[in-house]
Amino acid sequence: MPNPSYQERRDQVESYFDRTAAEAWKRLTSDAPVSGIRATVRAGRERMRAMLLDWLPADLSGKRLLDAGCGTGLLSVEAARRGAEVYAVDLSPTLIAHAREHVPSDLPGRIEFAVGDMLAPGQGDFDHIVAMDSIIHYEPDDALDVIAGFAERARVSVLFTFAPRTPALAVMHAVGQWFPRSDRSPAIVPIAEKAMRARIQGAARFDGWEIGHCERVAQGFYTSQALELRRRKEDT
Structure with missing residues (x-):
């Protein structure tokens, strides 16, 4: 059962992305013109998405991915x-x-889109789980619980991103507090790479897993760190 702090922040994230920022998010993830700041976020996200895909097998036939x-x-x-x-x-x-309206016509039945929590029971197990910029708004303990939940359901790898603790990100966060409250996104919670590694390597919940790739993408107003967890071969 997720912690109350996770539930509270999840509700804030849901409200923001479904009501306040949905239209802006659609533009950001399309080819529509955006402002200079958002253009850097778009470019950074494109780089991050490409990198995560590079960490997955080129052939995913017969594999299930979350x-x-x-x-x-x-x-x-x-x-x-x-x-x-x-x-x-x-x-x-x-x-x-x-997303459902824009599924390419050559991919019928390949993607099941669902509204819900990424930890909801009943989703089943997966070969690979990818969580791109999905846990950056959660406190470190809650984020670690989410990652551990993924590890319980993944057979091969878990790829996720987190907000690294950097001076530049701290400045951006401080600037963001000057925006009207109604325009603010839920706060991003940074954690140092060293601290994230230590939390994973020191937790029994990640026995049988090892850290693989770990790389940062920093472009304009976008900064995010990607980390790969992969199941040790003797445990697969």
């Missing part, structure tokens, strides 16, 4: 093109509806 916090489904589409059976879940009904 896109946790899928947004408008761009990563889901690319994974499905590689042959994966994709379960794509997001808290926002608005973004899921948009």
Whole structure:
């Protein structure tokens, strides 16, 4: 059962992305013109998505993949093109509806889009789980619980991103507090890479797992750190 702090922040994230930011998010994840600041975020997210996809096998035929916090489904589409059976879940009904409307015609039945929590029971097990910028709003203990929940359901790998603790990100966060409260996104909670590694390596919940790739993408107003957990071969 998720902690109350996770539930509270999840409700804030759901409200923001489904009501306040849904239209802006649709534009950001499309080819529509955006402001200079948002253009850097778009470019950074494109780089991050491409990197996470590079960490997955080129051929995903017969594999089941969870896109946790899928947004408008761009990563889901690319994974499905590689042959994966994709379960794509997001808290926002608005973004899921948009994703369903824009599934390419050559991918019928390859992606199941669902509204809900990325930890909801009944989703089953997966070969690979990807959570791109889906846990950056949660406190470290809650984020670690989410990652551990993924590890319980993944057979091969878990790829996720977190907000690294950097001076530049701290400045951006401080600037963001000057925006009207109604325009603010839920606060991003940074954690140092060293601290994230230590939390994973020191937790029994991750026995049988090892840290693989770990790389940062920093472009303009977008900064995010990707980390790969992979199950040790003797445990597969």
